[in-house]
Amino acid sequence: MTPKILLVNPPIYDFAAYDFWLKPYGMLSVAGYLRSKADFKLFDYLDRMHPFTARERQFESDQWGRGRFYCEKIPNPTCLEEIPRYFRRFGLPRNIFEEFLSQEESFDFVFIQTTMTYWYKGVEEVIEDVRKARPNTKIVLGGNYVTLCRSHAENLGADFIVRGTNIEPLWEYVGISPDSKQPALWEVYDKLKVGVLKLTEGCPFKCTYCSVPKVYGKFKIRPPERSLDELELLCRLGVENIAFYDDALLFEAEKGVIPFLNEVVKRNIKVSFHSPNALNARFITSQLAELMVRAGFKTFYLGFESASQQWQKRTGSKVFSNELAQAVKYLISAGAEPSNITAYQILGHPHIDIQQLEASMRFVNSLGIRGMLADFSPIPGTPDSEYCRRWVGMDEPLMHNKTAFPIIFLGFDETNRLKDLQRRLNRKLFSNQ
């Protein structure tokens, strides 16, 4: 008998959440390997195309496919009581899932996507509801939270946990052999406008605040044919915007992103590409910038973090100010809109004393592009999170929350002052937006 598998992307419990091209890509990739070997259903709490939110203007997408989630205010968890912000549950209401389960026949397995470590409360909620309605269904977890918080995740009540990138044990558990050539199972959505692609695995850098070097092995390029098949599938399904989830999309560009984008141009594929997970400015040459614009890149997020050489050298030397300036010049000459180029800078990093954050913000502004403060989340297993133990207990994943850490470390007023300064700098450049 063909096994029945339910895929669930849980709701988010957090101070803030926005649909910045969020899709449960790890889970959809795993399901893709089992295409036509199992019957799949999807319940994505974060799907704004669901009839519950689809007709409401406030949840409509912007021109690039991003938008607000439905949310409900809930009390702050005890350990975050001191944070003067409203805690919320983002995503479809709980009773919609309960109704869904009551109308469906039983499932053999439920796969649940886990994402940020500090979002585990949503996973807990789904496990509770599945257990209540379907006590015999086997619950499988995979993704970032279970990889980074091993022992914490073991106490959540799942039957099987897939950690890291080795998914071999899962095939044995579900009793199905995978087809590794298959793209992610995007057709499981009734209606889809945003998709995700990943051309590479891992990253060659070792930034002290990031978990990627430890979780992924050596940097690798994924089989290009599979990425192109996935792109074609997304286009057939009517997707208009595609976000890359790569950690180092532009590394070894001549073997990865360049042949891919050349093929996009050759096949005359018309979609808009985005890089929310940040590009490394060091690898943007004038030719690559030109190809990216020609192939359909619309927004460019660049990981900058700080203009301080001392800070960059201490945390991994991923990029320096002159490299950012050069990349911006190339992108603008290639035709990218300056207002669609954004440089991220970490807010609340524990070495802020040498980060020169305000000077960095002004430097980004002087390049004529947007700045965006990315709140620092201490990530378990990284050198910087060990240092953060003097401010927060790392064993409770809620304390990795990105809104909370800068407030605990810098204070509410200073955090607000810096965010306000960032807003004013951006407004000065793009006052009409």
Ligand code: B12
């Ligand atoms: C894409 C991405 C984002 C996207 C959103 C993704 C999403 N859906 O929510 C954006 C750009 C918005 C984002 C934002 C942030 N992110 Co982010 N992000 C990522 C990234 C690159 C991929 C996450 C992902 O979708 N993985 C799934 C797929 C793509 O991974 P995969 O390896 O192919 O999956 C395989 C296995 O893991 C397994 N698997 C994965 N999922 C599942 C599920 C099941 C059921 C099974 C069986 C198996 C399985 O099977 C797959 C087989 O190939 C990770 C780094 C990384 N490489 O994982 C960081 C990461 C998750 N982000 C991180 C951080 C720090 C952030 C920010 C806090 C940055 C900031 N300061 O602004 C924000 C937080 C946003 C918020 N609202 O709180 C941290 C984690 C932080 C934490 N405490 O958990 C990570 C790990 C990067 C890092 N620096 O170490 N992020």
Ligand code: SF4
């Ligand atoms: S360059 Fe980016 S992905 Fe790579 S280690 Fe540094 S922060 Fe992580």
